[in-house]
Structure formats: structure tokens, C-alpha cells
Amino acid sequence: MTTQPDLQASRVAKHYGAFRAVDDLSFSVARGSFFSILGPSGCGKTTLLRMIAGFIEPDAGDIHIGGKPMNGVPPNQRPVNMVFQHLALFPMMNVGDNVGYGLARRGVARDEIKRRVGDMLERVSLPGAQDKRVDQLSGGQKQRVAIARSLVLEPTLLLLDEPLGALDLKLREHMKIELKQLQAAFGTTFVYITHDQSEALVLSDHVAVMNAGKFEQVGTPQALYYEPQTPFVAGFVGANNRIAGRATEVNSGVVTVTSAQGLVMPARAMGSVSRDDAVEAFVRPEVARLARDAAALRDAGLPAFAAQVTSLLFDGANSAVLLHEAQSHTEFRVALPQTGEFADLRVGETVAFGFDPQRAVCFAAGDTAHAA
Amino acid sequence: MKTQARLMLMLLLTPALLWLLGLIVLPHVELGILSLRARVAPRVYEPSLAQFATFIDEPLYWHTFMRTALMSILATAITLLMAFPIAWTIAKLVRGQAKAMLFVMCLIPFWVSETVRTLGWMILLRESGVLPAFLVWLGVTPAPVEMLYHDATILVGLVYTSMLFMVIPLISALESLDDSLIEAAYDLGGNGWSILRQIVIPHAAPGIVAGCIVVFMLTLGNYLTPTLLGGKNSQWFTEQIYTQFITRFNWEQGAAFGFLLLGLSTAIVWAGLKLSGQKFGEVMQKT
Numbered sequence: 001m002t003t004q005p006d007l008q009a010s011r012v013a014k015h016y017g018a019f020r021a022v023d024d025l026s027f028s029v030a031r032g033s034f035f036s037i038l039g040p041s042g043c044g045k046t047t048l049l050r051m052i053a054g055f056i057e058p059d060a061g062d063i064h065i066g067g068k069p070m071n072g073v074p075p076n077q078r079p080v081n082m083v084f085q086h087l088a089l090f091p092m093m094n095v096g097d098n099v100g101y102g103l104a105r106r107g108v109a110r111d112e113i114k115r116r117v118g119d120m121l122e123r124v125s126l127p128g129a130q131d132k133r134v135d136q137l138s139g140g141q142k143q144r145v146a147i148a149r150s151l152v153l154e155p156t157l158l159l160l161d162e163p164l165g166a167l168d169l170k171l172r173e174h175m176k177i178e179l180k181q182l183q184a185a186f187g188t189t190f191v192y193i194t195h196d197q198s199e200a201l202v203l204s205d206h207v208a209v210m211n212a213g214k215f216e217q218v219g220t221p222q223a224l225y226y227e228p229q230t231p232f233v234a235g236f237v238g239a240n241n242r243i244a245g246r247a248t249e250v251n252s253g254v255v256t257v258t259s260a261q262g263l264v265m266p267a268r269a270m271g272s273v274s275r276d277d278a279v280e281a282f283v284r285p286e287v288a289r290l291a292r293d294a295a296a297l298r299d300a301g302l303p304a305f306a307a308q309v310t311s312l313l314f315d316g317a318n319s320a321v322l323l324h325e326a327q328s329h330t331e332f333r334v335a336l337p338q339t340g341e342f343a344d345l346r347v348g349e350t351v352a353f354g355f356d357p358q359r360a361v362c363f364a365a366g367d368t369a370h371a372a
Numbered sequence: 373m374k375t376q377a378r379l380m381l382m383l384l385l386t387p388a389l390l391w392l393l394g395l396i397v398l399p400h401v402e403l404g405i406l407s408l409r410a411r412v413a414p415r416v417y418e419p420s421l422a423q424f425a426t427f428i429d430e431p432l433y434w435h436t437f438m439r440t441a442l443m444s445i446l447a448t449a450i451t452l453l454m455a456f457p458i459a460w461t462i463a464k465l466v467r468g469q470a471k472a473m474l475f476v477m478c479l480i481p482f483w484v485s486e487t488v489r490t491l492g493w494m495i496l497l498r499e500s501g502v503l504p505a506f507l508v509w510l511g512v513t514p515a516p517v518e519m520l521y522h523d524a525t526i527l528v529g530l531v532y533t534s535m536l537f538m539v540i541p542l543i544s545a546l547e548s549l550d551d552s553l554i555e556a557a558y559d560l561g562g563n564g565w566s567i568l569r570q571i572v573i574p575h576a577a578p579g580i581v582a583g584c585i586v587v588f589m590l591t592l593g594n595y596l597t598p599t600l601l602g603g604k605n606s607q608w609f610t611e612q613i614y615t616q617f618i619t620r621f622n623w624e625q626g627a628a629f630g631f632l633l634l635g636l637s638t639a640i641v642w643a644g645l646k647l648s649g650q651k652f653g654e655v656m657q658k659t
Contacts, residue, residue: 053559054559055555055559074558075555075558075559076558076559076560076561076562076563077561080559081559081560082555082556082559084552084555084556085552086550086552088550088552088553088555088556090553090556090557090570090571091575092570092571092574092575093570101557101560101561101562101570102560102561105560105561105562105563105566106561149560150560153560153561
């Protein structure tokens with residue numbers, strides 16, 4: 001039995017003058033999944049979300065929600081609810097009235113509303129909060145009320161418009177986990193938009209990376225991270241060292257990239273790359289290995305580069321070093337292992353680094369083809 | 373340092389305090405004394421409540437008093453109903469230059485003095501005026517009708533004069549309403565009317581009450597508009613006060629009427645605040 005997707009968009013487009021905010025997009029979101037749309041600001045993700053919610057009508061294409069066409073259906077009649085960026089809780093109402101608002105608008109009986117609001121607040125771990133004022137809640141509690149207010153209506157789809165954007169870092173980390181748990185507990189299909197790749201990767205079953213009105217790639221977080229299909233995805237998801245150059249050799253899927261500065265490095269070809277193509281290669285800082293002695297890398301079968309440490313970027317578990325490759329002076333960012341081996345690393349020191357060519361990726365430059 | 377700051381504050385407050393004392397407090401003390409005495413012989417006065425007794429005994433005064441209050445409430449309500457869509461348009465629907473333009477259009481009538489503005493209405497509405505002639509030309513009426521000196525004419529003038537004072541607090545109240553609240557309500561199943569009633573009006577309530585207080589006080593204390601547009605039939609309480617002071621030279625009676633009007637406006641504003649559940653301090657911050 002194939003379950004019908006909860007959200008299906010076919011060839012949806014929205015233009016503002018000559019600007020294509022959303023450009024001929026087609027995708028579907030499976031029932032019960034957590035789907036994120038990740039992209040830089042101005043990529044069209046908010047426009048797309050507002051079209052799904054019904055605040056904006058698409059210029060072309062169809063949106064189906066729960067199998068029903070949504071063209072011309074206003075937001076108050078769609079089986080979709082939205083959690084707004086700043087949550088948009090009603091300050092003139094208490095928590096109970098906020099959560100019960102949608103039910104009251106549907107004409108549900110007062111006793112029934114009271115019961116369902118109580119149940120819902122219990123499910124989001126805010127039992128008995130009905131009489132609290134909105135401004136008495138903490139940031140995390142407000143978010144739970146905003147989600148409860150939407151989920152009490154049992155929507156087919158819950159849209160979330162960067163609800164974590166306004167929170168401070170610590171709370172954001174906490175709310176990320178809480179959101180994922182809430183989604184798992186309710187089983188409602190979530191469509192989440194964000195510009196924060198960590199939110200998208202941690203939360204989602206599937207992520208669509210959006211750029212200039214189009215999806216560059218749709219896939220699991222792992223696929224986006226390990227198998228980026230376009231240079232944009234490779235550059236946007238996770239940190240990456242980007243090296244532009246020319247393919248001087250192509251050998252069974254491994255390209256030898258030679259940069260204008262004279263760096264020669266191997267990388268796995270993504271899509272078709274032929275000899276003499278202009279290419280872009282990406283090496284993740286956490287893929288590269290650091291060694292004091294180049295022999296250790298060669299013994300492991302990795303290409304080794306000599307480099308000088310130019311700065312140490314200490315950030316706890318995310319610490320990294322900036323290196324200048326000895327011959328070409330290409331700058332590389334390499335993750336600092338937390339084993340203590342490099343605890344005494346100093347700026348100016350000469351070290352070696354290398355990486356598995358299979359885990360570095362290479363694209364034909366200017367390749368904006370949407371391989372996905 | 374601290375004493376210096378305090379001295380500065382005192383100096384800055386002095387003009388306002390002098391103004392309050394000289395123009396509000398002192399005259400009212402004087403009027404209070406005037407209203408509570410009766411003239412028993414030339415230049416001989418004794419304390420008395422006779423003025424207030426006259427007010428109660430004379431039906432004309434009562435009638436005028438109540439009529440002024442009711443007409444002012446009506447004018448305030450009409451102003452609110454007319455100003456709300458205008459304020460909504462300026463605050464929420466238009467952006468940039470169009471917004472400034474609309475705002476200036478609300479302001480422009482106030483570049484002309486109130487007298488000239490009211491005379492403008494007289495030119496339009498008098499029997500030989502523009503509007504009656506136009507109605508004859510259209511064939512709506514066989515002969516020109518006198519459109520001045522009706523209660524409706526007074527209301528038109530009062531609403532016109534008060535509009536700006538309602539629009540401004542409403543705009544500031546509506547501008548501070550986050551659009552996403554309206555969208556959220558719409559998204560959760562609300563429709564235009566329920567959103568207005570449950571989201572917009574509760575949010576704008578302090579602004580609405582502030583505008584209503586200002587307009588009501590301006591209307592209740594207006595002299596020129598009811599006199600010019602209502603003529604002899606206008607029966608506005610300020611005219612009674614004017615008559616007592618200027619025509620009858622009965623300052624004692626005029627002062628008593630003045631205090632009655634003050635009491636009336638205070639009572640109605642208080643009742644309005646109670647009914648709308650607003651606090652005076654919060655409301656005044658919104659104006």
C-alpha cells in the first residue's frame with residue numbers, strides 16, 4: 001500500500017516582476033515526515049511556505065494537500081497550520097484561549113474545547129497553564145503553546161517558519177531536540193523552513209536545499225552531507241574548503257584538480273567531469289586529517305600536503321586550524337582532533353594534512369545543472 | 373550631580389506648572405467660588421447653592437445639558453466608525469508615499485481655521501448653497517431645501533472637526549499590531565469579523581478609548597460648530613454658558629454651568645473607561 005503524500009507541489013511558480021521567487025518547483029512530502037527547506041535568505045523559501053499556507057497564490061502550478069487541490073482555497077479553510085517566526089501568540093488572550101482559538105472558530109462546544117485544550121497542553125508538557133498570560137511564559141514554553149495552538153486542530157500539515165530564529169543559542173539547541181520529539185510524538189507532517197543548516201540536518205527526515213527559487217537537491221541529511229549533487233549544496237551544507245581549478249586528469253571517477261596557484265589534489269567526480277574542464281573541488285574540514293609527519297598519512301594511503309599553521313580557531317569540539325599549503329599557499333581549514341595530540345600546536349608550525357580522495361568532491365565549474 | 377539634575381528637572385517643569393496653575397487651577401478656583409455664591413444686593417454676595425437649584429428647576433437647562441451629552445456621544449461614535457477604516461488603510465494597507473499622502477490629506481483641513489471650515493459647510497449646505505442647488509439640478513428636490521440648522525448638520529460639522537483627533541491615535545494603535553497576529557488568526561480559521569473583534573479591537577482598545585476621550589471632550593466643549601451650523605435651535609450647553617457670562621452678565625450662573633459641564637464630561641469619560649475596561653494612564657500613553 002502506498003500512502004499518498006501529504007503535500008504535493010507540481011510546477012509551482014511565483015514571480016515578482018522579473019524576479020523568480022519560486023521557479024517551477026515540484027516536490028512531495030511523505031505523510032508523517034519532517035521535511036525541511038534549507039536555503040539562504042532571499043532564496044524563496046518563505047514565499048514557498050506562504051503559498052502552501054495560502055497567504056500567497058502561486059502564479060502557476062498546483063499545490064495538493066492531503067490529496068486535495070488547494071488552488072483558490074483561503075488559509076482559514078486549508079488543513080494546514082503555521083507556526084510563525086515570532087510565534088504570533090495572541091497577547092490579548094491567555095494560554096487556554098490561544099490554544100482554543102481555532103476550535104472556537106470551528107464552532108466546537110465550550111466544554112469540548114476546554115477538554116481538548118487541557119489534553120493538548122498536557123501533551124506539550126504544560127499542564128494547567130490555561131490561565132497564564134502569554135508574557136508569563138518562557139521562550140520555550142511560548143513555542144510549545146504556538147505548536148499546541150496549531151496541532152489541536154489536527155492539521156494535515158504543520159508549517160514552521162524559522163521558529164527558532166529569535167531564540168538564543170542555548171535555548172535553540174534545547175528547542176531543536178524538543179521539536180523533534182514533538183514531531184515524533186504527534187506524527188504530524190512538519191514542513192520547516194530555515195537558513196540554519198544545523199537545524200535542518202538535526203531535525204529532518206528529508207531536506208531540500210533551495211537556492212534562487214529552485215531546489216538544488218532533495219535528500220536525507222546524510223545524502224546532502226556526504227553526496228552533495230551541486231557545488232551550491234557542497235558549499236552551503238556543512239563547512240567546506242573550496243578549490244577552483246582545472247581537471248588535469250580524470251581516472252575512474254577520481255579527478256586530479258590543479259588550481260591556478262599550483263595546488264594539485266585528487267577528488268571524486270560528481271556528475272560528469274572531463275579532462276581540461278574548469279572544476280570546483282570541496283574538502284570538508286572534518287574529512288581532512290592532520291599529522292605532524294607526512295609519512296603517517298602516506299602509510300594510510302592518503303595524499304599528503306605540507307602546510308604552515310596560520311591560525312588556531314579554538315571552539316571546543318568544533319576547533320579547527322587554518323593552514324597555508326606550502327607550495328600554493330592555498331588556505332585550508334582542517335578540523336582539530338580532540339585527542340590531545342595537537343593540543344600544543346602553535347601558529348607558524350609546519351604540519352602535514354591529507355584526505356581520502358573519495359571523500360572530497362569535484363564538480364564541473366559553473367555546473368548549475370540540477371542533477372537531483 | 374544629583375541636586376543638579378533635580379534643579380534641571382524643576383526648571384524644565386516650571387513653564388508647564390505655571391501654565392497649569394495660572395490658566396487652569398486659578399480660574400477654576402475663582403469660578404468655583406463664583407458658582408457657590410448668590411448676589412443678594414449690589415456688590416453684596418452670600419454663599420448659596422441657588423445657581424445649581426436654578427439648573428435643576430429650569431427644564432430648558434436640563435434638556436440642553438442632556439442633549440449636548442447625547443449628541444456628543446453620538447458624534448464620537450460616528451467619528452470612530454468613520455475614522456477606523458481610514459486609520460486601518462493608512463496603518464496597514466498602504467506603504468511609503470501613499471501613506472504620507474493620505475496622512476497629509478487628513479491634516480490639510482486643519483490648516484484652515486475652524487471658523488472658515490465651518491463657514492465652508494454653510495456655503496455648501498445653506499438654502500441658496502451648492503448642495504441644495506445640485507439636488508434641484510439632479511431633480512431630487514423640486515426646490516432648494518434648507519440643509520442648515522438641523523441636528524444632522526451639527527453632527528456632520530462635529531465629526532468633520534474631530535476626525536483627525538480620532539485618526540491619529542488609531543493609526544498609532546493599529547501600526548503597533550503585528551501583522552503576523554492577523555495572519556495567525558486567519559490561518560487558525562478566523563474570518564474578517566472575528567479577527568476584528570478578537571484580535572484587532574482588543575489590541576487597539578487603548579487607542580480607540582484615547583481617541584474617543586479626546587473627540588468627546590472637544591465635541592462637548594465645542595461652541596462654534598453647533599452655533600454656526602445649528603443656529604438658534606442648536607441648544608448646545610456651551611451656548612448657555614456663553615449666554616450667562618456675556619449676554620446676561622450672570623457670572624455666578626455661568627460658573628455653575630461650567631462646573632456642571634466639567635462634572636458631566638468627567639462622569640462620561642469615567643463611565644467609558646469602566647465599560648471598556650481600560651485604565652486612564654495606559655490610554656493616555658497611547659495618544
